[in-house]
Amino acid sequence: xxxxxGETIEERENLFVQTPETxxxxxxxxxxxxxxxxxIDREARQVMVKNIRTGERYTEGYDKLVFSPGxxxxxxxxxxxxxxxxxxxxxxxxxDKIKSYIEENKPRHVVVVDAGFIxxxxxxxxxxxxxxxx
Ligand SMILES: Cc1cc2nc3c(=O)[nH]c(=O)nc-3n(C[C@H](O)[C@H](O)[C@H](O)COP(=O)(O)OP(=O)(O)OC[C@H]3O[C@@H](n4cnc5c(N)ncnc54)[C@H](O)[C@@H]3O)c2cc1C
Numbered sequence: 276x277x278x279x280x281g282e283t284i285e286e287r288e289n290l291f292v293q294t295p296e297t298x299x300x301x302x303x304x305x306x307x308x309x310x311x312x313x314x315i316d317r318e319a320r321q322v323m324v325k326n327i328r329t330g331e332r333y334t335e336g337y338d339k340l341v342f343s344p345g346x347x348x349x350x351x352x353x354x355x356x357x358x359x360x361x362x363x364x365x366x367x368x369x370x371d372k373i374k375s376y377i378e379e380n381k382p383r384h385v386v387v388v389d390a391g392f393i394x395x396x397x398x399x400x401x402x403x404x405x406x407x408x409x
Contacts, residue, residue: 276370277393281400290367315340364397383407
């Protein structure tokens with residue numbers, strides 16, 4: 276994602292290394308994306324699923340339930356944290372927001388708060404776009 280922002284990766288399509296079809300075929304899984312589990316009935320061993328595109332709801336039974344809903348970026352409760360021009364990067368939609376902000380607003384100076392691997396990648400890529408980065 277940082278390298279798409281920095282234009283080393285030119286095509287957004289190349290951020291997706293699998294499709295539901297290839298992933299399902301490779302691991303013999305039925306992949307149901309755009310499906311949100313809205314509740315769990317542990318007694319009945321069922322989950323309630325909502326198709327977020329069609330609004331359809333249904334229950335699905337399970338023997339074992341593996342729960343892996345991911346995480347959200349931490350936004351410390353600092354004054355101004357929700358102002359325009361402050362971003363977190365965790366997903367492709369986050370990437371789209373950063374990329375279009377750079378294209379539309381043409382900032383000259385970027386500050387990256389985080390010195391982990393992704394922070395370092397995010398510090399490297401603005402340089403490739405000719406932006407000053409701290
Ligand atoms: C910018 C960036 C670059 C990275 N680069 C690499 C890399 O090069 N190599 C690497 O190994 N790792 C990389 N990582 C780390 C890797 O992406 C994460 O560690 C990994 O995606 C975490 O997997 P996860 O399954 O825990 O969570 P996620 O990938 O966040 O998946 C959780 C999923 O659960 C879904 N979900 C949540 N609630 C529900 C619900 N109620 N019903 C249905 N679905 C639900 C979410 O929509 C999401 O799709 C990178 C991460 C970032 C942010």
